Amino acid sequence: MKRQKTVYWLQGGGCGGDTFSFLSSEFPNIIELFRRLELELLWHPSLSNLSPAEHARLLADILAGEQPLDILMVEGSVICGPAGTGMFDTKDGQPKKEMIYNLAGQAGLVMAVGTCACFGGFGNDQVIEAIGLQFARKQRGGLLGSDFRSASGQPVINLAGCPCHHDVIAGALISAASGVNLELDQYQRPIEWFGTTVHQGCTRNEYHEYRVEESDFGELGCLFFHMGCAGPLVPGPCNKLLWNQQSSKPRAGVPCFGCTDPDFPRATPFFQTPNIEGIPISLPMGVNRAHYMVYKGMAAAAAPDHLKKRTSKV
Numbered sequence: 001m002k003r004q005k006t007v008y009w010l011q012g013g014g015c016g017g018d019t020f021s022f023l024s025s026e027f028p029n030i031i032e033l034f035r036r037l038e039l040e041l042l043w044h045p046s047l048s049n050l051s052p053a054e055h056a057r058l059l060a061d062i063l064a065g066e067q068p069l070d071i072l073m074v075e076g077s078v079i080c081g082p083a084g085t086g087m088f089d090t091k092d093g094q095p096k097k098e099m100i101y102n103l104a105g106q107a108g109l110v111m112a113v114g115t116c117a118c119f120g121g122f123g124n125d126q127v128i129e130a131i132g133l134q135f136a137r138k139q140r141g142g143l144l145g146s147d148f149r150s151a152s153g154q155p156v157i158n159l160a161g162c163p164c165h166h167d168v169i170a171g172a173l174i175s176a177a178s179g180v181n182l183e184l185d186q187y188q189r190p191i192e193w194f195g196t197t198v199h200q201g202c203t204r205n206e207y208h209e210y211r212v213e214e215s216d217f218g219e220l221g222c223l224f225f226h227m228g229c230a231g232p233l234v235p236g237p238c239n240k241l242l243w244n245q246q247s248s249k250p251r252a253g254v255p256c257f258g259c260t261d262p263d264f265p266r267a268t269p270f271f272q273t274p275n276i277e278g279i280p281i282s283l284p285m286g287v288n289r290a291h292y293m294v295y296k297g298m299a300a301a302a303a304p305d306h307l308k309k310r311t312s313k314v
Contacts, residue, residue, distance in 0.1 A: 005037075005070040008062070008103065009113075012096060013089050013123060013130055014076025014233040016112040017163035019046055023243055027168045031171055032162070037177040056092070062257040063102055071152075071176050072107035074100055077116035077123055077130035077142040088128060097143055098169055102131070109176050110150045111171060113155045117186070118140040118158035134158075135187065138262040150171035154181060160236075162259035167241045168193045175284045189235065197284070198248075199224075199231040199258045208232070210303035212310070218253035220310045225280060228271045230258030232284045271280055 009019075009077050022133040027313040035042060042058060050058065078097045079089035080198035085097025104110050111135045112118040119137050123130030132142045134156040140146035142156075149155060159168055172190065173289060175182050182190040199205070207213075207222040212219040223229035231239075231250055238256070240300065249256050268274050274281045 002038075003068070004040040005072045005108075006040045006042050006068055007034075007073060007173075008042045008069055009047075009073045009075065010096075010100060010103065010109075011119060012076030012100065013072055013079040013128070014114065014116045014121075016046065017095070018117075018161075018169070021161075021163035021166045022113075023166075025170050026245065030138065030170075033102075033173065034304065037174060038061075039071075039173065039177055042067070045194045059099075059103075060104055064069040064104065068108075069103065069106050071111065071173070072103050072109070073111045073113050074117045074133060075113045077120050077132065079123065079128060079130055081127055081129035082145075084129065084245065100133070101143060104144055104148070104150070104156075107150075108150075108151045109154060110144075111159055111172060111176070113159050114164045115160045115162045115259055115261075115264050117284055118156075118160045119264070121162065129245045132158075135262060138187070152181075155164045155184070156190055157182060157184070157190065157249070160187075160189050160194065160260040160262075162264060165193070165237055165241055165243070168237060185235070189260070192259065192311060193237045193241075194235040196231055196235060196237075196240075198236040198238050198250070198260075199284075202231055202250050203239070204250055207307055207310075209299060210307055211300040211302050212307045220253075220306075223250060223253075223255040225275070225278070226273055227255045228269065228273045229255035230261070230282075231256040233282055234258040236260040276303045 052111050062069050070214055080086050080097060081088045085099040086278060089096045091099050107144055114119045117132055119132040119135045120130045124137060134142040134148055136142055182192060185191055185194055204222050208224060212221045213225040214223055215226045224232055242248055255271055258264055283292055
């Protein structure tokens with residue numbers, strides 16, 4: 001009889017937002033998803049009902065190799081503070097970072113769910129010392145080291161986002177259950193969902209091309225030049241998969257704040273665009289600044305009336 005593949009979901013230092021995102025999955029919902037994929041959820045901190053003693057036995061069996069662990073999913077950053085001890089985040093009196101490290105060594109595949117687990121995210125400072133599983137911001141290494149490979153031979157699969165989109169989490173599980181190795185970018189994010197920018201698919205693209213700009217929330221124009229929108233700068237599926245199959249931040253008139261990027265959260269204010277003479281300091285990859293300034297100036301002068309005379313809010 002074919003053995004069900006097993007999943008263990010571990011919470012590190014984080015808010016639980018990726019769990020809430022995953023619970024928003026609808027087609028199928030998470031119960032049907034696990035049933036169809038024949039996945040057994042060994043543990044989830046919010047969804048499981050094992051007693052502490054039962055959970056302790058489960059962990060012991062996994063670490064002893066008596067309970068197979070096919071997919072380890074880690075939500076939240078790895079907390080290494082204070083002073084590298086990890087004692088800011090513990091389980092049964094032991095640093096949780098040791099638990100993550102040991103479980104990763106037993107897993108067939110390891111997934112970092114959300115930007116904190118991928119790259120460290122919030123708390124990446126000298127006090128909390130938050131890092132990701134295989135990255136610390138853009139630097140390779142993290143908790144597991146740059147050379148880490150799971151039992152399947154793959155590095156950590158980074159499902160970035162704050163939170164990660166529910167369809168990305170579901171899709172990654174489908175791939176893992178089917179034995180499909182996902183193609184990854186330089187930060188180990190699956191190209192299937194992170195191969196294009198958030199800007200590609202944005203309903204405001206025409207406004208962006210003609211530099212029809214906004215300086216307030218809820219308007220129709222482009223949010224890149226004044227409002228800090230990171231859509232042209234970071235990869236992500238938000239404007240194509242949509243959240244709850246309904247919308248995205250830019251569609252609702254709120255700037256993308258670049259939550260899939262290794263350097264998230266950025267040091268500058270979310271809703272302001274650092275610029276030089278009205279041109280954003282950070283430009284899309286490969287764009288020449290001088291050419292961009294000339295092009296956008298000409299585009300703004302040629303903007304059609306139906307864009308310039310927009311009056312309706314979203």
